[in-house]
Amino acid sequence: MRAHEAGALHGNDAAPTWLPYPTDVNTLIDGLWSETTVRGEDGSLRTGGLSVHEIAEEVGTPVFVVDEQDFRSRAVRFRDAFAGAFAHLGGSGVYYAGKAFLCTAVAQWMQEEGLGLDVSTGGELAVALRAGFPTERIALHGNNKSDAEIRRALSTGVGRIVIDSLAEIDQVSRLAGELGVVASVMLRVTTGVEAHTHEFIATAHEDQKFGISLTAGDALEAVRRVIARPETLDLVGLHSHIGSQIFDVGGFEIAARRVLELMAQVRDELGREIPALDLGGGFGVMYNTQHTPSTPEELAAGIARIIEQEAAALSLPVPHVSFEPGRAIAGPSTHTLYSVGTVKDVHLGGPHHRVYVSVDGGMSDNVRTALYDADYSCLLSGRVSDAAPEVVRVVGKHCESGDIVVKDEYLPADVQRGDLVSVPVTGAYCYSLASNYNHVPRPAVVSVRDGELRTLMRRETEEDLLALDVG
Incomplete structure (x- = not known):
């Protein structure tokens, strides 16, 4: 509780210290509203x-009011910012994270604007398929995928399946063998990075349900198991996601370094180059005046600089890098x-x-x-x-x-x-x-x-x- 800036006659004294007293309570605060509002x-x-x-x-009412122009322009801005920043490196891709909000129309918007689509359940995949989204531009996530979900992804030609555990390697390989296809897979690596966010949306520390541990050596073992099954599995990249509502690139620097070090270890010990890296999403947005998110251009430039420097230090070719913004587009x-x-x-x-x-x-x-x-x-x-x-x-x-x-x-x-x-x-x-x-x-x-x-x-x-x- 604090005393009110305007004195006891103006409002109550329950305002938190970060909440500024408005000069005009009717004014739209810059950054909180869509571009046509x-x-x-x-x-x-x-x-x-x-x-x-x-x-x-x-x-x-109540009703969610989506500014279509704003939604599309945010998607395009991320697409173009990362394409520009990585043009002289290994290239980049942007996948809209459907878990933020997904419906048929949104999937169609993302298709029309040239983004990929990240889905994390069979239900989200069903929406994408209903929308006619190109399956080669879909990535399937999930820490506990069912046989039915994986089988549908394989049979419809989903571009990549992000494997989340050692056990899932056997599961995807078995189903790919049954269908007579080779599954394009990424391995989700837990890097141990503590993102500065709420504990429920921080996803790269060790004690949580996502990913394959890098520090315990499980990630290297996962690479070994995948490349030992070329008849059913094709390792197209590594994946790392450090959390959500993140405002700077500091956490990405540590995560990228650790995953690139694993790529170098795979090259040196297993003689295999891994061509792609997905650093997830989690880019923060402004919910109120406490928040100052980075722009897509700032994020892209900062992460590109990190990847280029770390790859050079390890004498690695710069991989193709992809990202999965959801909140920063839809929110x-x-x-x-x-x-x-x-x-x-x-x-x-x-x-x-x-x-x-x-x-x-x-x-x-x-x-x-x-x-x-x-x-x-x-x-x-x-x-x-x-x-x-x-x-x-x-x-x-x-x-x-x-x-x-x-x-x-x-x-x-x-x-x-x-x-x-x-x-x-x-x-x-x-x-x-x-x-x-x-x-x-x-x-x-x-x-x-x-x-x-x-x-x-x-x-x-x-x-x-x-x-x-x-x-």
């Missing part, structure tokens, strides 16, 4: 040429539009109080605040207000005290039932982590562009929920 003449937000009132009237392209219900001023003793603004969604459409202690921003999006800024907590409608969407943000003090509130940067790991907790149907997802609205995922209904209940 603006305030209209009537004061309401407009994205892709449509106002939040028009969107709410047509499809209701900032989208805001979630809610309707306000109950507004409650809770007194906490003495002068302390907190204003709770309840919306018609919650942890069923954005569980990241509860799951990762994530911090989001929000904005009164249906109108502008002359009221003083007030620190509020935006909460959902679920029977859970942890059902918090935005922990702390300033909204006008006159926020009331029926207002529209938007939470930006919800395009990644919100709908894809959505649930039916309390039997709440999942929201719609719509894209907007040039004044046209298109439903990507229709709103679930109670009939959808009851159709699964066969008891």
